[in-house]
Amino acid sequence: MMSDFPRSGDRGRLNLLTFSRFVALPENRPALLAVQAVAETIASRRSPALINPLFVHGSSGTGKTHLVWALVQEATRRSPDLSALVLSAGDLIRLEEAPLEPARDCDLVVLEDLQHLSPAFAEALVQLIDAMLVRQQQLVFTANVGPSRLIELPGRLISRLAGGLVVGLQRLSPAGRRALLLDQAQRRQLAVAHDVLDWLSEHLTGGGRQLEGALNQLETLVRLQPRPLDVATVAEHFREQADAGKPTIERIIRRVGNYFHVDPRRLQSKRRHQSIVLPRQVCMYLARTLTGLSLEAIGSYFGGRDHSTVLHACRKVEQALDTDAVLGGTVRQLHADLA
Numbered sequence: 001m002m003s004d005f006p007r008s009g010d011r012g013r014l015n016l017l018t019f020s021r022f023v024a025l026p027e028n029r030p031a032l033l034a035v036q037a038v039a040e041t042i043a044s045r046r047s048p049a050l051i052n053p054l055f056v057h058g059s060s061g062t063g064k065t066h067l068v069w070a071l072v073q074e075a076t077r078r079s080p081d082l083s084a085l086v087l088s089a090g091d092l093i094r095l096e097e098a099p100l101e102p103a104r105d106c107d108l109v110v111l112e113d114l115q116h117l118s119p120a121f122a123e124a125l126v127q128l129i130d131a132m133l134v135r136q137q138q139l140v141f142t143a144n145v146g147p148s149r150l151i152e153l154p155g156r157l158i159s160r161l162a163g164g165l166v167v168g169l170q171r172l173s174p175a176g177r178r179a180l181l182l183d184q185a186q187r188r189q190l191a192v193a194h195d196v197l198d199w200l201s202e203h204l205t206g207g208g209r210q211l212e213g214a215l216n217q218l219e220t221l222v223r224l225q226p227r228p229l230d231v232a233t234v235a236e237h238f239r240e241q242a243d244a245g246k247p248t249i250e251r252i253i254r255r256v257g258n259y260f261h262v263d264p265r266r267l268q269s270k271r272r273h274q275s276i277v278l279p280r281q282v283c284m285y286l287a288r289t290l291t292g293l294s295l296e297a298i299g300s301y302f303g304g305r306d307h308s309t310v311l312h313a314c315r316k317v318e319q320a321l322d323t324d325a326v327l328g329g330t331v332r333q334l335h336a337d338l339a
Contacts, residue, residue, distance in 0.1 A: 014065075014069050015073070017065065017066045017069035017070055017073070018070050018073055018074070019032075019036065019039075019070045019074055021066075021070075021187075022063065022066055022067065022070055023179060023180050023183045025172065025176045025179060025180070026173075026176070027062070027169065027170035027171065027172055027173065027176050028062065028063050028067075028169050028170070030167050030168075031056050031058070031063075031067060031167045031168065031169045032067065034051060034054060034056070034165055034167045035054070035056065035067045035068070035070070035071050035140075036071075036074075037050070037051060038051050038052075038054050038071060038138060038140065039070075039071045039074040039075050041138070042071075042075040042079070042082065042107065042108055042138050043074065043075045043077075043078035043079045043082075044078075045079065047136050048136050049136060049138055051164055051165045052133065052136075052138055052139060052164050053129065053133075053138075053139035053140065053141060053160070053161065053163065053164040053165075054138075054139070054140045054141070054164055054165050054167070055140075055141045055142075055143070055146070055147055055161055055162065055164065055165065055166045055167070056068065056140070056141070056142045056167055056168075056169065057142065057143050057144065057145055057146045057147075057166070057167075057168050057169070058144065058168055058169030058170065058171075059144055059169075059171055059207070059337060060144065060207055060209070061171075061172075061206060061207015061208045061209045061210065062169035062170065062171060062172070062207060062208065063169055063208055064112070064142040064169060065112065065142070066208075067169075068086070068110045068112065068140055068142060069086070071108075071110070071140065072084045072086060072108065072110060075108060082107045082108065083105065083106045083107050083108070084106060084107065084108040084109075084110070085102060085103050085106045085108070085109050085110070086110045086112070087099070087100075087103070087109070087110065087111050087112065088111075088112045088113050088116075089111055089112065089113045089114050089115075089116045089117035089118075089121075090113055090116035090117075092117070092118065092121055093118055093120075093121075098124070099121075100121070100124050100125065100128050103128055103132070104128065104131060104132070106137065107137055107138065108137070108138045108140070109128075109132065109137070109138070109139055109140070110140045110141075110142075111125075111139075111140070111141050111142075112141075112142045113142060113143060113144075114141050114142065114143040114150060114153075114161070115143045115144050115145060115150060117150075117153065119152060119153060119154070122153055122154050122157045123154075123157075125157060126154075126156055126157050126160060129157075129160045129161075130160070139164075141161055146162075146166055146168065147161040147162040147166060148162065151261065170333070170336065171205075171207065171333075171336050171337055172207065172208070173336070174201045174202050175201070177200070177201040177204065177205075177211060178197055178198065178200075178201035180208065180211055181197050181200055181201060181211055181214070181215065182197060184211070184212065184215045185197070185215060185218075188215065188219065190215065190218065190219055190222065191222075191228070192218060192229070193228065193229065193230070193231075195230075195231050196218075196229055196230070196231055196234050199231050199234060199235060200214055200234065200238070203235075203238065203241075203242035203245070204238065204241060204242060204245065205245040205339065206241075206245055210241070214238065214241075217237065217238075218234070221233070221234070221237060247286075247290040247291055247338045247339060248291065249283075249287050249291055249293065249298070249301055251338060252283055252286045252287050252290065252291075252338055253267055253268065253283055255334060255337060255338055256279050256282050256283045256286065256334060257279065259279075259330070259334060260278070260279040260282075262275065262276055262279050267279060267280050267283055267302065268301065268302055268303060269303055270303040270304065271303075278327075280302060280313070281313035281314075281316055281317055282317055282330075282331055282334065283302065284298055284299075284302060284310050284313040284314060284317075285313060285314045285317035285318070285331065286331075286334060286335060286338060287301075288310065288314050289335065290335070290338055290339060294307075295307035295310045295311055298310045317331060
């Protein structure tokens with residue numbers, strides 16, 4: 001049996017989210033393998049579970065929802081008497097007084113979008129995790145960041161979320177986006193020229209949902225156009241979307257501020273407080289590498305600093321890419337998110 005509370009998206013589309021329709025790429029393969037391993041364990045009723053809980057994180061459009069629904073459908077297909085419950089953390093506040101209680105009797109519980117979990121439910125979730133682990137019931141969580149970055153939640157919950165396997169989904173590279181577009185076009189039997197796919201994969205950087213929407217629009221364009229689509233026609237149609245995805249200094253500041261939990265306005269101020277020095281240096285480095293702005297223009301944007309300050313910040317971050325694994329990984333991920 002599979003049940004779920006009301007959630008965004010229509011159930012017909014969710015039923016199409018299977019492993020066979022998931023495009024395996026370098027950016028998502030570790031998460032795919034982990035989820036498939038959990039599905040095999042549950043479906044075969046193997047006990048105890050080797051991975052429990054499983055925490056899958058990644059930014060919007062990287063495939064988290066596809067993976068967890070593929071997991072649920074694979075497990076319930078192979079084991080029809082298995083009970084599974086899919087919940088969205090943001091929906092809990094709108095449900096009955098004790099929305100987590102039905103989960104105690106399920107073999108598999110998936111709780112999505114933990115970044116939206118109200119701290120009011122933290123203790124109830126701690127108790128649920130403890131009880132389900134004792135009974136060897138499977139737990140799967142998703143969020144847009146890893147457990148350690150859910151800083152509004154108490155430490156006792158964070159430690160439990162990170163107590164199993166934590167695996168991330170990376171944003172798609174241009175090659176990954178092209179592979180996804182090609183797969184979807186072939187499934188739809190939609191003839192799209194290779195140079196059109198190249199242009200879309202280079203310019204549409206919003207993730208899987210944007211690419212799916214682009215294929216929907218291409219189908220319409222194919223019906224409306226008397227001749228095969230060329231790059232010029234496609235570029236004109238998608239120009240606004242492509243421009244919206246380009247890295248700008250405003251997007252960089254918002255993204256970095258969100259990552260480091262710093263108000264973007266503080267990053268632009270003249271203040272030199274220790275808590276904002278590093279995020280500001282990361283902003284300057286990303287602005288230098290991702291935009292066409294000069295050192296002077298970047299310095300002006302960050303509190304009227306001169307070009308030598310920006311150059312120093314860029315060199316500091318470049319050194320960290322080779323010497324600091326944590327900061328280097330953070331900068332690379334931010335770069336991939338914004339590029």
